[in-house]
Amino acid sequence: MLKELGANYIGDNSFGFFVWAPLRKSVQLKIVSPSEKIIQMEKLENGYFGTVVKDIEEDARYVYILDEEIERPDPASRFQPDGVHKPSQIIRHDTFRWEDSDFELPLEDYIIYELHVGTFTPEGTFKAIIPKLPYLKELGVTALELMPVAQFPGARNWGYDGVYPFAVQNTYGGPDALKSLVNECHKNGLAVILDVVYNHLGPEGNYLGDFAPYFTDRYKAPWGQAINFDGPLSDEVRRYFIENALYWVEKFHIDALRIDAVHGIFDFSAKHFLSELRETVKERASRKVYLIAESDLNDVRLINPPDKGGYGLDAQWNDDFHHALHTLLTGEQQGYYKDFGKLWHMTKALKEGFVYSGQYSEFRKRRHGSSSSDRPARQFVVFCQNHDQVGNRMAGDRLSESQPLEKIKLAAAMVILSPYIPLLFMGEEYGETAPFQYFTSHSDKALAEAVTRGRKEEFAAFKWQREIPDPQSESTFLRSKINTELHNTGNHRILFDFYKTLIRMRKELPPLKNLSKDNMEVKDYEPQKVILIKRWHGNEQLLLAVNFNETTVQIDNPFDGTWQKVFDSSSDKWAGTGNDFFVKIDRLLQLNPYSLSLYRMEM
């Protein structure tokens, strides 16, 4: 009867409470409101405790009492109406009226729009996103990716300090509001991806260790204690996170999970957690679901199929693509950008996915990565901006803050017309002027000070440039809010139309729509800084000519046939220096500075 962690409606006006507390002799359920009541829980197998409560009030709040000593919210809490330190609230999932019956979008058709709920709208709620869906549909994206929504301390956080992986952030509107958003998305043909964090829990309000060995000191993790995925009792820790993945899919109709920073998941056991996650989620989910990893490992094992010894994830973010593109456009060479900056990095990213597939990395001071050349294009998510690549800069400045329009357009075209799954970061599509800065709202004073100090130290070398934003300050959060209304004004409108056009072309031109690295030929010209990409599907042939040079370049077209130019990012239509009068060409390609032009083979 008690099959799921947490408090779950099990019919007959009853709720089952089910919690894992192998370190405890006794666990009591304390219902704290509307009326107080303490119930002894039964000790079950494998360190679980459970009880069933009949006729419980719909909005009852509760805590667990461990060994008759300490009161703690539920590690699998479905809702923390008053934040991370206060009681959990029960939630009924069977009452929501879903209207999205058979929504499904193949991964190949994903065009992802990453957004942060708190800063996407003035209200910072799920509800406030719904009126924006027509705008997103106009843009043409097909999937919303929500930065993590698991309950974090306070009201302002990127989401990676979440401490209740099952509880939807109260200040975003809680679980029902998320369901409404997903429902509306699906009705509008938009998939929803959720960013989930399985590599650590946040530092404030993290009471899991009081229940069970969720954490381990065997590994030094980058963001707090490593999660115990391979030590004693780790089976149930794995279950907790796997059930979490299923929870989003089943109860919230989430279509895909973006698994945060899997390089922080330390698991030396014979069956890697991600492999078990994939296997169990795919087997048990009643809906189709995609698993997409964020990874700093360049390890093809993540996306290799099981018969090749892989974990079988559907896709992964490809940071190398971003870095290759970013460095070509900006010339930046600090930090990890020092490993990039050559034209061949971009070419390799286009051809294979990973740029570092075993080569020495100056930044890492060791060889890095394995080859992904065998993997199909749909297994890579690419972007020219995302929350990290913008937000981890000292000032959280977007590409459009520092770069001229021609480069911005080129960046967008490289991503959206790539053979990979494109991801846009909210506001990118019209050149939002607000930064996306790092913000938190810890109530623990020492922690709050540490975060502020940490950020200052991290960017100490750049302090002479401008003030380092204080993560704890509300103004940092408010400064990061975007204003999509801007898209209708001045050059923002041109950029927005440009993005729309790119997305439309991707959807409509068969060689672009049908992702395949096989139906593609890439040539690069190092001295001229030009990349030519031929893509085809059936009889249709396209040529993408990319010029990363600051001057106009002429290139002898190596591909036979007569080509008709159909698009040029540098056209005056897009506030560029070129014209919009496109001629046929036989041999000579004339490429404007920092431009991507598209040619169609005459048949």
Next chain:
Amino acid sequence: MLKELGANYIGDNSFGFFVWAPLRKSVQLKIVSPSEKIIQMEKLENGYFGTVVKDIEEDARYVYILDEEIERPDPASRFQPDGVHKPSQIIRHDTFRWEDSDFELPLEDYIIYELHVGTFTPEGTFKAIIPKLPYLKELGVTALELMPVAQFPGARNWGYDGVYPFAVQNTYGGPDALKSLVNECHKNGLAVILDVVYNHLGPEGNYLGDFAPYFTDRYKAPWGQAINFDGPLSDEVRRYFIENALYWVEKFHIDALRIDAVHGIFDFSAKHFLSELRETVKERASRKVYLIAESDLNDVRLINPPDKGGYGLDAQWNDDFHHALHTLLTGEQQGYYKDFGKLWHMTKALKEGFVYSGQYSEFRKRRHGSSSSDRPARQFVVFCQNHDQVGNRMAGDRLSESQPLEKIKLAAAMVILSPYIPLLFMGEEYGETAPFQYFTSHSDKALAEAVTRGRKEEFAAFKWQREIPDPQSESTFLRSKINTELHNTGNHRILFDFYKTLIRMRKELPPLKNLSKDNMEVKDYEPQKVILIKRWHGNEQLLLAVNFNETTVQIDNPFDGTWQKVFDSSSDKWAGTGNDFFVKIDRLLQLNPYSLSLYRMEM
């Protein structure tokens, strides 16, 4: 010119010195004898320093001076004539007269004899082993496995506290004596396996950290600091150990490496160290070499081929086989034995290799392992005793100390007639009475005390049984020396002949000689505690009937045909209760207590 780590003869009366010291600004070579001389070394790429010295004396000893401050022996020292704290000595490898030209033994034909150089003979040297080779040939084993010989502190050590992976232990006779042993082995048709430790270095005389980041704190390793296989500068750490593997193969004609405790090798990078080791060693070695892992992971990835995402090692030790067999015979249930003891454990070990292939382990308190059922039989090394399974017992007592002869013979027959590669531990073949206890000879006083104390604490619960041997005491070492002369006396002789017979049968009977899990059918009878194993090759069919019961059991033979008994471990020939008059049988198998009998199908 400087291609190999350490001091190497490079022709023309010259030695090249080549050392990795990326943490140092300057490195000087100090020749300390026969005549003193200091030579500034040239700083080369990637943190290496090198120099070439002409006309250097043949037995010159040297240290490196780091940053003009501290003197240290060579991390890649070829010889430490005065132990771990004193200067290194140069060695010429081109002068040894090898007489084993084209020796090669296929892994399938390995019958391994594990020995500890210090306790195998009264002298405790390589040289003293040579006169024993006829004895080993008489026994019939085909490969000697030497416990680690890399220089360790003092004169008494199992070898796992080695701190100069390239230097052959001085008290064993140094590098030339090892070569002579290998040469003689090969001339006698015996392969030589060397146990190498790539998961940690010993605690005393370990100066590697003064040169370079060989170690890391990112992982908590069981036996001291983890080795840096995936952090900054780890490429050169990997090179050090890979070159070490090649060194043994090329300079000492070692035929196979037994890689100690690979579960202590922490590597999260996209290319696992063991995968790189296999790739590089197989590619660069001029001789055929086998790589055999010791692993506590039950991770089939180790021995899977690269196209299945495996590391491609040739074989691995299968502890599960040991535990299944040991518990059936002894009934022991402490520690990891609690996961074993049922007949099906033994059956599964016979059929698949790993017993734990994803099942919950009570001992580990988590699920453990992946399935090895696809892997061929030659990829598993099995044993009923080995240095660990004997030596890690408090008193280091062998199976023959506590178990009656019938069980000892049964254990031996299970191992030697198994479809896997058998390994015997020195002395096992005649029921040596000496224990194999844990011994060390640290000169560092605090460390020595800690080792003694540690051992006492580890076995505190058993103290009432008998005195816990002090690892640091010389008597512990002397007590562990074996006396192979014993094999000619009384029941020892019978056991020895029994082992000889088993080995001869394994070599001569085609169904036993040709390892294949496919040409095998295994049936077990839980209530009777009987396992029947049919094995075949071509037309030849064999039936092994194993009775783990303390009483005689009758079993209806499920395999068609008329069978002639050809061997019975319980025969009076082997001091058992059965007779040596073997009859043909059609249906009913009569199996004596704790016996293995062998039947041949009449054709």
